[in-house]
Every structure is written in structure tokens, then in C-alpha cells.
Amino acid sequence: MSSAAHTLLSHERLHCGVTAPGQYLSGLDLFSGHIGIPVTLVYPQGMQVAHMREALVQTLRHYPLIAGRMKKDGEGQVYVDCNDAGIEFRVHEHDEPLPAHGPDSDFGSQIKRYFKPFYPWQLVDKDMPLLQVNVHRFQGGGVILCCYGPHSLFDGAAYWQFMSDWSRMARGLQVVTPAFDHQVVIEAGQGKGVGDGLVDAPPAPQGLVRDPDMRARLGVMLRLGWQALKMRKGVFRIPAATMQQWKDEAKRALPADAGVSAVELAAAHCLKVTSPLTRSSRARRVGIVLDLRHRRRLRIPRDYFGNALCYGEACYTPQEIEQDSVAVLASKCRPSSEQVSNDTLFSYLGLMEQYRQRRSIWRLFWDSAAGTLDGGLILNNCARFPMYDINFGQGGPAWYDICAVAFRMLMVVPTPEQDGGVDLHFTATKAELKAVAASLAAQVQASASAPAADPTPVSAQAEPSLPIEAYF
Numbered sequence: 001m002s003s004a005a006h007t008l009l010s011h012e013r014l015h016c017g018v019t020a021p022g023q024y025l026s027g028l029d030l031f032s033g034h035i036g037i038p039v040t041l042v043y044p045q046g047m048q049v050a051h052m053r054e055a056l057v058q059t060l061r062h063y064p065l066i067a068g069r070m071k072k073d074g075e076g077q078v079y080v081d082c083n084d085a086g087i088e089f090r091v092h093e094h095d096e097p098l099p100a101h102g103p104d105s106d107f108g109s110q111i112k113r114y115f116k117p118f119y120p121w122q123l124v125d126k127d128m129p130l131l132q133v134n135v136h137r138f139q140g141g142g143v144i145l146c147c148y149g150p151h152s153l154f155d156g157a158a159y160w161q162f163m164s165d166w167s168r169m170a171r172g173l174q175v176v177t178p179a180f181d182h183q184v185v186i187e188a189g190q191g192k193g194v195g196d197g198l199v200d201a202p203p204a205p206q207g208l209v210r211d212p213d214m215r216a217r218l219g220v221m222l223r224l225g226w227q228a229l230k231m232r233k234g235v236f237r238i239p240a241a242t243m244q245q246w247k248d249e250a251k252r253a254l255p256a257d258a259g260v261s262a263v264e265l266a267a268a269h270c271l272k273v274t275s276p277l278t279r280s281s282r283a284r285r286v287g288i289v290l291d292l293r294h295r296r297r298l299r300i301p302r303d304y305f306g307n308a309l310c311y312g313e314a315c316y317t318p319q320e321i322e323q324d325s326v327a328v329l330a331s332k333c334r335p336s337s338e339q340v341s342n343d344t345l346f347s348y349l350g351l352m353e354q355y356r357q358r359r360s361i362w363r364l365f366w367d368s369a370a371g372t373l374d375g376g377l378i379l380n381n382c383a384r385f386p387m388y389d390i391n392f393g394q395g396g397p398a399w400y401d402i403c404a405v406a407f408r409m410l411m412v413v414p415t416p417e418q419d420g421g422v423d424l425h426f427t428a429t430k431a432e433l434k435a436v437a438a439s440l441a442a443q444v445q446a447s448a449s450a451p452a453a454d455p456t457p458v459s460a461q462a463e464p465s466l467p468i469e470a471y472f
Contacts, residue, residue, distance in 0.1 A: 005095040006136070013086035013129070014053070016060035016067050020082035023065060025152060026185040027352025028292075028307040030078065030361040031209075032151040034070075034120035038111055039147050039159070041390055041397035042101045046141035049091060052392040055170035056133065060087065062177040063162055065153065065305065066131045070124045076359050078124055080153070087131040090116075098142030101399040103237040103423055111403050114146035123150060145397075155307045157291055160385045162305070170392040179301035185308065188298050189353025191346070208287070208311045208339070209351065211363045220370045224407060227373060233404035233425065234433040236440050238266060240420035242447040250327035260330040262422050263381045263412045268329035270410055270424070271377065273439045274432040275321040278375030284321060285376035287368025288312040288335055297342050298349070310348055312339045313368050318375075333379070369407055377428075378409040388416050401425075408432075 060067050064082040071081050101107070107114075115134050122128050132148040147163075154162070158178075165175045212220070238246075246265045254260070267286060275284055292308040293300050300308050312335020321329065338344060355361045368378060387400040398416055404427045411425040426436060 007093045009091045009093050011090045014057055014089045015084050015086045016057055017084065018061045018064050019084050020064035022079045022081050023180060023182045024077055024079040024186065026182050026306065027189060027356035027361055028185055028309060029152045030356060031352060031364060032155065032307045032309065034123045034150045034152045036118055036148050036150055038115045038403055040107065040111060040114055040401045041145045041387065042399040043143040043145065044098055044398050045395050047143050047392050047394050049135055052170050053089060055392065056166055059166040059169045059175060062165065062175055063305065065180055068130065069127065070130065072125055085127065086129060087133065088129045089133045090135065092134065092136045094136060094138045096138060097140055098138040103235045106235040107401045108233060111401060114144055115148040154305060155309050156382060156385060157293065158305045160387065161303060163390050164386050167390045167392055178303040178305045180305040182306055184300055184304065185306065186353060188300065189349035191350065208313055208367050209348065209364050210367055212365055217365065223373050224369065228406035230429045231404060231406065231427050232430055232433060233427045234437065236424045236426065236436060237415060238422050238424065238440065239444060242444050243421055245447045245450060250330060253325060253327040254331055258331045260327065263383050264330040264333040265326060266412050266422055266424055267333050267379045267410055268326045270426060270436055272321055272326055272329060273435050274428060275318055275375050277431055277435060280374040281318060282374040283315045283317055284374065285368055285371030286314040286333055287366065287371060287376065287378045288314065289378070289380045290335065292345065295345060298345060310345060311366060311368060372408040378407065380409060380411045382411055382413045383422060385413065388414060388418055
């Protein structure tokens with residue numbers, strides 16, 4: 001943490017008093033990596049810290065993995081020992097007012113003030129808590145809550161499920177223990193319980209995840225590392241009125257059955273603005289993060305706590321992006337039916353399981369990440385996550401923020417008002433961020449001066465994205 005004026009009021013290990021059987025990390029967990037992700041929520045109205053702390057302890061009784069430790073067994077396989085070794089809980093007092101926050105005042109690199117980082121090699125067979133909760137109190141009573149844990153423990157859906165249960169516990173509502181048996185995912189990759197199942201032979205790397213040779217791997221990693229030095233994060237708000245105008249324009253331009261979501265429209269707009277700034281003549285690839293919990297055949301519970309991510313991709317030529325409208329580009333911003341077929345998904349799980357058993361997940365590479373070198377981007381649809389519903393009894397947060405990543409990524413989240421507008425957390429180059437800012441400012445101004453349209457039903461306003469099931 002930076003040396004800005006603050007006092008550490010308390011630092012303790014919280015234990016929940018519950019243990020559970022150990023859980024092996026699946027291939028999906030290991031592929032996500034032991035990278036820590038800091039997530040911040042801003043509460044200008046403050047909070048009752050003692051109350052939310054007690055609610056956290058009670059919630060951990062339903063989430064024993066979080067209070068455990070990562071270890072290796074005799075064969076080198078990583079698992080979570082649900083031994084209630086505890087999480088870290090810190091309370092800081094700052095000698096300054098609550099920092100400015102919002103789309104025009106995102107935290108940027110200052111987010112590092114609010115957590116204590118760890119490195120991947122510090123997690124396994126170490127006494128490293130899997131969750132770090134930092135409460136920062138400011139003059140005037142405002143609070144920044146920063147939680148930090150490894151991606152290998154949970155994906156976004158699992159994390160926000162935990163946060164929702166924590167806030168429910170704080171408000172005296174019922175909390176149900178989620179499904180955390182990782183064997184469900186592991187056995188899906190082994191072909192168990194899936195009818196005709198998979199062949200016994202190890203699946204070959206295919207599609208969007210591959211095992212490149214060392215020369216190709218080194219070349220891509222060096223280029224990604226160089227690109228990462230140029231990456232910055234910006235936050236842009238698309239108000240509900242502007243988004244509704246885009247949807248109305250798309251409805252007029254596309255066939256009646258070609259409905260597009262706010263997330264797809266936002267991605268198409270960013271791609272159209274940034275593509276001309278990339279010299280590459282290669283296809284612009286949009287890697288799309290998907291959630292396997294929504295595929296019934298896989299039998300992964302909807303409330304599964306862990307990683308259950310897969311990937312799709314949309315591809316455009318530079319000429320398509322230049323010539324097609326945003327509406328047309330948005331209608332193509334989804335995975336192909338082949339990418340999300342049963343055969344492909346089971347093969348993907350099988351691939352992950354085979355590499356997990358060989359302890360060589362590190363060899364696998366998500367090809368869409370390499371596609372960002374040629375002007376593509378990763379699309380992370382977070383528009384349905386409940387970050388603005390995390391209410392510990394004094395109301396929800398006024399702002400959500402997260403760190404930049406190492407490659408071009410667009411994260412689409414709801415606005416605090418949850419009115420149908422969206423906030424774009426976009427990691428890109430400075431030139432690309434500047435271009436997107438100028439383009440969106442013009443779009444917002446145009447929609448503000450446009451004649452008033454017929455009122456949109458509230459239910460439509462509050463629907464910023466297609467349900468993930470639509471892709472399956």
C-alpha cells in the first residue's frame with residue numbers, strides 16, 4: 001500500500017469455525033491463474049464496520065473454501081484445504097476526505113492504495129489467506145471497501161454470489177450454502193455422467209485454447225508484455241437515453257429477429273472507433289467470456305462456487321468494421337453455434353482436465369488474447385452482476401472500480417442507477433481511449449439534443465444485456 005496518510009486501526013485473521021473436505025482446483029481454476037484481482041466499492045454514506053465484519057464471519061460458514069489454504073498433494077496437484085485458516089480483515093483510517101469517484105474520476109493506478117498485493121508463487125503451500133478484506137474509512141464517514149483474492153478461487157459470477165450473500169447476511173436475510181464440489185467440473189472433463197461421454201484419448205488442443213510451441217509462445221508473450229506497457233484504463237458512461245437511441249437505430253436497421261444487447265452495441269462501437277488506429281491488416285478478434293453454468297448438459301450448478309468460464313469469439317475484417325454500421329457489427333458480436341456446441345464444450349473441459357492431470361495447464365494459451373495484438377479486444381459482459389446491490393444495511397455503493405489488465409479488454413457493467421445505461425471499463429492505449437472518449441461524447445450530446453422518443457417500458461430500460469443463455 002502507498003504511504004499516503006493513513007492509520008491501520010486493526011488487522012486480524014477472521015475464522016468462521018467451519019471446516020470441509022478439501023477441493024481440488026479444476027483445470028478451469030488453474031487456467032484462470034493465481035492472479036489477484038482487487039475489487040473496490042465506494043460507500044459515501046459509510047457503513048457499520050463491526051456489523052459487516054460479523055456478517056462476514058457468518059457468511060464464511062457457507063463458503064469454507066474462502067477461509068482455507070491452497071496446497072499441493074503428493075502428486076503435485078493443487079487443492080484447497082478447507083481448514084478454516086482464516087481470511088485477512090483490515091480497517092484503515094485516512095486523514096483525508098473520500099476521494100473523487102465515478103466515470104470521470106476512476107481510481108486508475110491509485111487502486112493499489114487499497115490492498116496489499118501478493119504474487120502467484122506466494123499462494124500454494126504458504127500461509128496466504130485466500131481473501132483479503134480492506135475497509136478504508138475517510139473523513140466525513142465515507143468508506144472504500146476493497147476485496148482481493150486469486151482468480152483461481154472464483155470467477156466473477158462466484159465472487160458476486162459471495163458478495164451478495166454477505167450483504168444478505170448483514171441485512172438478516174437467508175443465505176444458502178452454494179455448490180462448491182469441484183468434482184462436478186473435473187468429472188465433466190473426464191466424460192463422467194454425460195451419456196455417451198468422451199473418447200479415452202487425450203483431446204487435442206483446438207479452437208480458441210491451444211498449446212503453442214515454445215518459440216511461438218515466447219514470441220507472443222514478449223509482444224503482449226510490450227503491449228502491456230502501453231495499456232491504460234478509462235471509464236466511459238453510456239447514459240440510458242443514448243443506449244436506447246442506439247437500440248432504436250439497431251431495431252430499424254436489422255431484421256426483426258436480430259435483437260442486439262447494450263453490451264454488443266458498446267463493444268461494436270469501441271471496435272469501430274479503435275480499429276483504424278491499428279496498422280495490422282489481420283482480422284479483428286473479439287474474445288467473448290462465457291459462463292458454463294448456463295449449459296444444462298454440463299450439469300454445473302447455477303450456484304457453483306469456483307471457475308466455470310469458457311470462451312467464444314467473433315471475427316471481423318478491417319473492411320467490415322469500416323463499412324458496416326455499429327448495429328450490424330453488434331449483431332455479429334457473438335460466438336458461433338459450433339463454438340458453444342455440446343461437443344466443443346465437452347472437448348474444452350476434457351482438454352483442461354488432461355492438462356490438469358499432467359500439471360501442465362501453464363502450457364495452454366487463450367488465442368483471443370493474442371488477437372488483441374492485432375486490434376482485437378476481450379469482451380467481459382458484467383452487465384448483470386449485482387455490484388450495486390451490495391448493501392450491508394446502510395444502502396448500496398455509489399461506485400464500483402477495478403484495475404486495468406495487461407491486454408485490450410472491455411468490461412461492461414451497469415451504472416449505479418441501474419437504469420439501462422452502462423459503464424465501460426476499457427483497457428486500451430492512450431490514443432484509443434482518447435478516441436473512444438471523443439466519439440462517445442459526441443454520441444451522448446447528439447442523443448441529448450434529439451427529439452424525445454416514445455417512453456420505453458421500465459423493463460426494457462433495465463435490460464442492458466442478453467441473458468448468457470442466449471449464446472447457448
